[in-house]
Amino acid sequence: MEANIEFRKQVMEHHIEPDLIKYCYQCSECSDNCPITAVTSDFNSTKGYNPRSNIITALLGHKDLLLNGDELGIWGCTVCVTCDEVCPQKIELTEVFAFLKNQSIALGKGPASIYNQAKAVYESGKAIPPQPAIERRRGQLGLPPVVTPDVNEVQTLLKNIGSAKKLK
Template sequence: MEIMATIDFDFRNQIIQNDIGNTLAYCYQCATCSGACPVAQVTNGKYNPRRLILDALLGLKEKIFGKENAFGIWGCTVCDTCDEVCPQKVELTEIFTILKNMSVEKGESPDYYTTQASTILENGKAIPMQPAIERRREQLGLPKVLSPDVEEVQKLLKSTKLSEKIKKEV
């Protein structure tokens, strides 16, 4: 027997009171977003933006969070197709970003996201330069890739409290 999920009004209000999140209230569940979503198509609906919007609108926090539900949030590739097709102009990807941020703060984000964030925090870029790549670029006559100002990047990221969120010391 399925257990009834509890409505969490605070959670719901946290999204609706956000400048962009308030578009959540305009959703009338037409499912145009799910029909157009490439991830929904290749996962046979396992990932479903319409359902995620509905769960957020109803404040069904426990159906959204929890490691076992992570794909329901993190399956989104942020391609923005749903935003473009939604007849109600619901800002789906921005709302999903709010949910992803909450997931990170709960320590429930997939490791590949936090690992990538750590790499940016440590190196100032997502893919640090490697000698083999540098040699190959030189052979091909390509210019050197300029190194980022790592301290500057770290300063910016620290102001977003990224290191605390991903529990990383720099």
């Protein structure tokens, strides 16, 4: 597979210290401590979420391998920031992953689940739309009803930052 040099350059530029990311020596501290890798991978399989391999793939400029709409690929990261804290080379992996996710959406190559989640926020103002069962359970637990957000305000915000267009 051919490296995309322009993409590699963009990845490096989006790291807080562009040169630092080159010093990833694939030690696996990030993957060994990533909670998503822990629940999605096993030792007998190359499947699952892996921040170490995402970093090397980005550094090699393999854009198509990363931005392919895979549900887990670059999207498994929940931005818990553990990898940033344990990397011996002080690489801020989450900055690189934020760039990759933004690129994926800009190119219309995000996974369906992400668009569906964003659509739910656009339509209901909530990541998890209101459900009678949830409200009933809250009532049983003595919790107050969830305040209904101002959906128009949310939609205006999303339109102003250009997200509404990307949802289409």
